[in-house]
Amino acid sequence: MTNTVIDIAPARTTLGKFDPSAVRADFPILNQLVNGKPLVYLDNAATSQKPLAVIDAMNRYYLEENSNIHRGVHFLSDKATQSYEAARMKIRDFINARDAKEIIFVRGTTEAVNLVASSFGRSRFRKDDEILVSAMEHHSNLVPWQMIAEETGAILRIIPMNDHGELFLDKFEKMLNPRTKFVAVVHVSNVLGTVNPIQQIIGLSHAAGVPVLVDGAQAVPHMRIDVRQLDCDFYAFSGHKMFGPTGVGVLYGKASYLDAMPPYQGGGDMIKSVTYHKTIYNELPNKFEAGTPNIVGGVGLGATIDYLRSISFDQVAAYEHELLEYATGMLSTIPGLKIIGTAQHKASVISFVLDGIHPHDIGTILDDEGIAIRTGHHCAQPVMQCFGIPATARASFALYNTREEIDSLVSGIHKVIKIFS
Amino acid sequence: MTALRELYQDVILDHNKSPRNFGRMENPDRKVDGYNPLCGDHFTIFVRLKDNVIEDIRFEGAGCAISKASASVMCSTVKGKTIEEAEKLFAVFHRLVTGEADPMSQLDGLGKLAAFSGVSEFPARVKCATLAWHTLHAALETNQHRVTTE
Numbered sequence: 001m002t003n004t005v006i007d008i009a010p011a012r013t014t015l016g017k018f019d020p021s022a023v024r025a026d027f028p029i030l031n032q033l034v035n036g037k038p039l040v041y042l043d044n045a046a047t048s049q050k051p052l053a054v055i056d057a058m059n060r061y062y063l064e065e066n067s068n069i070h071r072g073v074h075f076l077s078d079k080a081t082q083s084y085e086a087a088r089m090k091i092r093d094f095i096n097a098r099d100a101k102e103i104i105f106v107r108g109t110t111e112a113v114n115l116v117a118s119s120f121g122r123s124r125f126r127k128d129d130e131i132l133v134s135a136m137e138h139h140s141n142l143v144p145w146q147m148i149a150e151e152t153g154a155i156l157r158i159i160p161m162n163d164h165g166e167l168f169l170d171k172f173e174k175m176l177n178p179r180t181k182f183v184a185v186v187h188v189s190n191v192l193g194t195v196n197p198i199q200q201i202i203g204l205s206h207a208a209g210v211p212v213l214v215d216g217a218q219a220v221p222h223m224r225i226d227v228r229q230l231d232c233d234f235y236a237f238s239g240h241k242m243f244g245p246t247g248v249g250v251l252y253g254k255a256s257y258l259d260a261m262p263p264y265q266g267g268g269d270m271i272k273s274v275t276y277h278k279t280i281y282n283e284l285p286n287k288f289e290a291g292t293p294n295i296v297g298g299v300g301l302g303a304t305i306d307y308l309r310s311i312s313f314d315q316v317a318a319y320e321h322e323l324l325e326y327a328t329g330m331l332s333t334i335p336g337l338k339i340i341g342t343a344q345h346k347a348s349v350i351s352f353v354l355d356g357i358h359p360h361d362i363g364t365i366l367d368d369e370g371i372a373i374r375t376g377h378h379c380a381q382p383v384m385q386c387f388g389i390p391a392t393a394r395a396s397f398a399l400y401n402t403r404e405e406i407d408s409l410v411s412g413i414h415k416v417i418k419i420f421s
Numbered sequence: 422m423t424a425l426r427e428l429y430q431d432v433i434l435d436h437n438k439s440p441r442n443f444g445r446m447e448n449p450d451r452k453v454d455g456y457n458p459l460c461g462d463h464f465t466i467f468v469r470l471k472d473n474v475i476e477d478i479r480f481e482g483a484g485c486a487i488s489k490a491s492a493s494v495m496c497s498t499v500k501g502k503t504i505e506e507a508e509k510l511f512a513v514f515h516r517l518v519t520g521e522a523d524p525m526s527q528l529d530g531l532g533k534l535a536a537f538s539g540v541s542e543f544p545a546r547v548k549c550a551t552l553a554w555h556t557l558h559a560a561l562e563t564n565q566h567r568v569t570t571e
Contacts, residue, residue, distance in 0.1 A: 364425075368425040376461065390483055420437075
């Protein structure tokens with residue numbers, strides 16, 4: 001098992017400044033025409049593109065190593081197991097977890113939340129216990145809690161937000177009480193772009209003796225995450241939003257909680273010994289990884305982390321912030337355009353609506369210009385209800401996007417307005 | 422004409438901007454909500470029937486230009502038609518927007534519905550164009566109060 005971090009890409013900085021053109025070369029998919037125009041991919045919050053290094057690593061796995069893990073005594077099984085477990089170590093290092101056994105491979109953020117809601121909730125929630133989630137949750141960090149609340153008789157309470165899309169921390173603090181058993185909150189909102197003050201939320205929750213799960217799906221691609229510094233009890237994220245493959249994600253959990261929780265699913269790999277009537281469960285992390293996992297996904301996620309390690313996160317964050325500021329300024333000059341989500345601390349996500357023009361029509365017309373944005377409710381219908389709108393158009397930027405692409409977006413929106421004028 | 426212009430024809434832009442037969446109806450014989458959970462579009466169709474004829478039809482709700490214009494043109498088109506005629510128009514319209522029919526051979530008699538032929542080039546928008554029709558179909562066929570596109 002290796003823990004070496006390989007710098008597979010050349011330096012992407014010139015004189016300490018981030019160079020997006022060097023990064024773009026790593027993402028071949030960006031270099032294509034859509035409807036005769038250069039592709040402008042601004043749907044990164046839905047899923048990000050994958051660098052060649054990740055695609056190659058996954059190909060290599062299937063070409064040279066493919067086998068089942070953890071059980072074979074043969075050469076390939078050993079190799080596959082090593083690659084898979086090496087990825088787990090890379091993830092541990094990437095988020096600064098204490099131990100690799102605290103890294104549980106899952107299908108994605110959704111499965112991670114469902115795992116915790118089911119396993120932790122079913123064993124610990126009682127009637128009238130309270131679960132707190134925020135008003136800006138994605139359905140994936142809302143519905144699993146509704147389901148477990150219904151099953152256990154617990155009560156789901158919603159941490160409110162203001163018109164900018166910022167949570168009321170003072171109200172949150174008052175909501176914490178002896179009946180509060182769990183807090184689940186999103187790190188970065190997929191609709192509003194809000195970066196929530198999770199360090200404070202965790203601090204307040206812990207002061208009340210309440211564990212916290214953070215939905216980090218939209219945070220991990222944009223900022224360095226240190227789970228020990230945050231002191232979160234659970235942190236969930238998806239591979240595909242951080243330039244890795246779909247179908248694989250991570251649940252980080254403190255070993256003290258994970259050890260005490262019952263398994264989520266039963267099956268192979270999660271057992272130590274089985275008789276017809278009694279099973280002794282495996283140790284962490286295998287206890288929560290029943291069945292043959294997405295091995296190639298894990299290997300791909302490991303390669304993704306190698307790739308991200310070759311880039312300075314601080315420079316990426318600064319560059320993306322520059323894009324966000326530029327786009328916010330440019331979009332604000334368009335008559336009839338309103339940005340939804342104007343928090344002081346935002347990641348590079350901009351939701352907007354246009355007077356009298358439905359987001360779907362915006363999306364179709366921009367697509368004709370080769371511009372990919374997301375339109376709809378973004379799996380956050382309660383957020384739409386909060387702002388009194390049926391849907392938004394959303395542009396979300398990643399490290400390979402450029403100012404020129406934002407200019408294309410702006411002229412595309414002018415075209416939308418012209419068609420509807 | 423580009424595919425985009427085929428989609429956003431003047432008839433559609435006009436009916437989006439100034440929808441006909443828009444607003445609620447008091448004491449309708451049939452009233453059904455239509456909903457597309459993927460995009461949040463929702464319309465309520467109100468129908469007044471006399472014998473077998475759609476004597477009056479109105480709609481209210483919100484959605485994209487395609488779905489709103491489709492609801493508006495549909496109401497204008499089926500008013501005064503029999504239930505069977507309306508169902509037949511829906512079948513033809515459905516073939517038109519899904520690209521299953523040769524538009525040229527079908528356009529005769531479709532009137533303003535023909536303006537939706539461009540939808541077939543945009544598979545993601547077929548549900549927008551047919552939401553009102555599915556809702557009307559439910560209103561005419563059953564006592565359902567709510568339909569969805571999913």
